[in-house]
Amino acid sequence: MHDVPMEKSIDHLRSSLEKQGYIAEDTLVMTLLLMEQLKRPLLIEGEAGVGKTEIAKSLAAVHSCPLIRLQCYEGLDTNAAVYEWNYSHQLLSIKLQESLDKMANIDESGIFSEKYLLERPLLKAIRQDIRPVLLIDEVDRADEAFEAYMLELLSDFQISIPELGTIKAHTIPLVILTSNGTRELSDALRRRCVYHYLDYPDAEKELEIIRRKIPGIASNLSRQIVNFVQKLRLTELRKKPGVAETLDWSAALLGLNLENQELTSDIVYKTRSCLLKTQDDILTLTENNIRGLLKESQ
Secondary structure, X not given: OOOXXXXXXXXXXXXXXXXXXXXXXXXXXXXXXXHHHHOOOEEEEOOOOOOHHHHXXXXXXXXOXXXXXXXXOOOOOHHHHOEEEOHHHHHHHHHHHHHXXXXXXXXXXXXXXXXXXXXXXXXXXXXXXXXXXXXXXXXXXOOHHHHHHHHHHHXXXXXXXXXXXXXXXXXXXXXXXEEOOOOOOOHHHHHOOEEEXXXXXXXXXXXXXXXXXXXXXXXXXXXXXXXXXXXXXOOOOOOXXXXXXXXXXXXXXXXXXXXXXXXXXXXXXXXXXXXXXXXHHHHHOOHHHHHHHHXXXX
């Protein structure tokens, strides 16, 4: 990458992402290049549904490498995220040794060996022969103790297992962490990462996403969809519709054979469940509100 002009690198990566169906602006493409150059994790923050997870999936496809995903949640621990011992097989081995020689001393080093080690996403990612993309999704849902545990991995790309010692990365994975902002992440984690904030797409980008993801949709209908959704996001909602909701709604309207029709308040009202995902928002979007938004979006 050092021998290639930055403009060409940006163009090449942007084009490669587009071939995988991901439309990326130059700032994001530059950040992805910096992540690879600096061998740093990338922390992507933004509202739910703006396409954070899709970045990791598309990047893995671009590099033709494995995608290893750790979905974070409250109470996540090392057994689920890093490794655990296959206790049932260890117990069977102990019973077998005892049955063969009742006076035999159990060899603890043999019980806690690679043979009985179960890899979870973080350990699996650093033991790949081909550099993978490691997606640590919704890291803000994990607690602060687990976030602190990850610092060794994100700094030195190594994991310490008391019974085996320190396991260093075979290859350094491309690490992408996503956060929806449900809690504030630590400064220590942020310092170890390259950072990007992913906002909702503007109208032209969202229109291009629809045309690529929903082939066959009429230009007039896709434009109406985007204009309405862009206006809808400006209203007071508990959960604003993301790109995924826009695509679901587009597919639903296409299935209703509306290509040559104008969006009406009745059509939007009857299909609003594709866009809104809480009862409060459903009740908020009345037909009168829909008529106003349609008028504004024309």
